[in-house]
Amino acid sequence: MRHVVVISDAEPDDGAVAALEELGVATASEAMDRTGLLDRVIRPVYAGARIAGRAVTVLCQAGDNLMIHAAVEQCRPGDVLVVATMSPSTDGMFGDLLAAAVQARGVKGLVIDAGVRDIAELKEMDFPVWAREVSAMGTVKATAGSVNVPVVIAGAVVRPGDVVVADDDGVVIVPLECAKETAELARERSVMEAEKREMLKSGTPSLDVLNLRESLQRLGVQYVQGLVSTPDAAQL
Template sequence: MRTVIVTDVPRPPRPALEALATVGVATVHEAQGRTGYLGPDLVARVPGAHVAGSVVTAVCWPGDNLMIHAAVEQCADGDVLVVTTTSPCRDGLFGELLATSLRRRGVRGAVLTTGVRDVAALRAMPFPVWSAAVSAQGTVKATAGAVNVPVAVGATLIHPGDALVADDDGVVVVPRAAAETVVIKAREREATEDATRAALDAGELGLDRYRLRPLLERLGVTYERY
């Protein structure tokens, strides 16, 4: 890994980010072909939060949050900080003080594959955070890492400047070049879901709405009276 801080990363168009902020993670995930989801390990530590922003990445060493402090300087209004480590770590790399600094710069939230601490304070602020763990274990500031380099979270490769959406369902990343297209597809999906919701509320069964009866028949499912 190169120990580097990359500056002046291009961001997605602001209207696309504002539109994504009104769309749920599940809808965005479906709209881009069920890709970009960062997995169930990342849990919302501030329930009810829903954010969208441009990604700034930080790569730290386990138990060391030096590069998070370096990343704060590269963050701007509308960003979301994504933090990973060079090997698995659940220590509390992030807490109230870093959140205070990020909020002052207009950052929408943070996503960490590590632990976070000061959860009660984060909720009171509130500053939205998604993390793999909660841990009171503190950190040092001793080892160089990287800021604004591509990172992998699970099976998803994230580039600085990608769009990110996060809510109670988790976190999904949208490639920067695809953000506007995904907004259009997400709106189309919302319209379809609105029509389906109305039909189900009126009493139509999912078996009929989704035309599932022929599938059951092809699979050999039969009906028998009790």
């Protein structure tokens, strides 16, 4: 297997990244027909952060964070570090020292399919992380891997330059070539949801706001007066 550090200039549109960060994971995923989501095992290690940025990808040997160190100098302001491992790992491959190194280069946060540690320090540093596990188990720095190559993390393919959107709902990957279109569709969806939200707040039933009455009728749901003693009703 060839191990490389790719110097990548792949970069998404700044306006699209800013819009996706504002709109968040759920809206971005819906705008892509509910695709791009990482498996829910990747969760924020502390709540309240919302980021979006260019992916700098890292492929490491499990329990070895050498290539994360190699990736630091490939990072630019606004990037998000995305770390995958060659085999499953829950070791604490990233902590406050590496966070200080990448934060100094303007990195917004980390998504890692492994463990992290120094959570209190990361929160104090305001450096958000989405990870598979929290673990104090340390790692070695002895095995080659690669930087800025396509990786698979929690069921999603991430390529250098793709947009990583992460918040309390999880993480979604927006392909580089779809970033502008996805941002526009997400904006449209946000406007539509705002209109629906106002209707719901005014007391309009959600069945009418979402045009669901026809669905009930098509599925054979009937409105009746009083209680109905049927096996189906008894099971409710």
